[in-house]
Amino acid sequence: MTTVHLTHDRPAGPVRHAASKVPEVTVYFWIIKVLTTGMGETASDFLAHWLGPVPAVGLGGLALVAALTAQFAARRYVAWIYWTAIVAISVFGTMAADVLHVGLGVPYALSTPFFMLALAAVFALWHRTERTLSIHSIHTRRRETFYWAAVLATFALGTASGDLTASIGLGYPGSAVLYAAAIAVPAVAHRRGSLNAVTAFWAAYVLTRPLGASIADWMAVSHHRGGLNLGLGPVTLSWTVAILGFVGYLAASRKDIPHDLVR
Template sequence: MTEADTRTMLNKVPLVTLFFWVIKIMATTVGETAADFLSVDLKLGLGNTSLLVGALLVITLIMQFSVRKYVPPIYWLAVVLISIFGTLVTDNLVDVYGVALETTTIIFSIALAITFVAWYASEKTLSIHTIFTTKRESFYWAAILFTFALGTAAGDLVADGMQLGYAVSASVFSAMIALVAFAHLVFKLNAVVAFWIAYVLTRPFGASCGDLLSQPTSNGGLGLGTVGTSAIFLAVIFGLVSYWTVRQRPPQTA
């Protein structure tokens, strides 16, 4: 690989800025509400919804892997779809196969840990600053999938399994995210470790916010519904990604 090829491939993952975290959290919210909308409101069921979203995700990831630089619409479409698919994976295990939330949380924690171990053993880094090969990008998207599935399981475990409710669950995970940021800024927690911990925690935080907004008041939500909540957040994501697309200046690194 030439120096020019390396510089180009560095653009496959966006800069980790405030925009990054805002869009990511909104994508996790959409992952929760859109999955419910497709499977429940449109009555597609978990099986059909999983097949539909899975097919769209495969197509989008093929597009993502085929480009040689960070293309915001493709990248963030992949994040939104993998968020929905990760939610559906957990929902299928829990609702269809009867696997306990505690068990799914452990399973996806182990799967994520194995991914990180294999990634580090192969590449000697987990930094998203260096996603410039197909192998590293493969590890990256595998880790992203497991963070979403784990976040869904952990969020449901806290909100439903422990019966803390959506608002309390969102508060718990937001406090944990704040602690990670504090540890990084004040106590110099390793940036890579802080990033991945925050990435996992923003999933249940976003999911709890999505449930809080979309679920009926009788279930502890605000009653906006899955359609309204998904539409609002998708519109904001579209606006931010469009702005980012216009304003991005190469070279773009994570």
């Protein structure tokens, strides 16, 4: 996946460093982001099969509340806390999309634009209230609330859109190729100066969800569904181990913390 620096559009002054609640956008950020999207996809399906849909959603909801409580309680960005919240949102965001489709019978062709509108509404309210969507401005409780609402909407949208493209003939490998190509569009546009950093970041952020989910599904599902038939449990476990490895590295090296904040 093409990596670009999407952190140049920053507010002037040092205020963002006073209580930074999000990591610097580096290559590690995008790697872990893709891993969490895939892990959340298969973990959600695994829990639904193992526990049943209702207990799985309940457990996912409790995990989400606990993770976000810890994140909001932290005074600044902490790798383990932040990425635990992302994983919890990944799992619950998948469940939200699946509840609409499996539980309520809403087709992906309708749930995808629904979540797209939900995300647009979050962005519109966020920008109207704060006059910025930059992740480098997340230094107040209200902005952090908008940030996590947007993140949750992107995960639900990515789940629905990834399943939509897979179900209309592309399959999971084809969907992965589609979203890998799509994610290069904002990267190239930003590199050429035709797309600002904030817009490029959120476009890439949205697209990483169906990209990672499509890859993980392709690895997990059966051969007759076009997959490698590795199983939901093994794929979830292997991606979790990879996430733990990268997050542990960041926690130790602090490479995703601004240099002037490293002590």
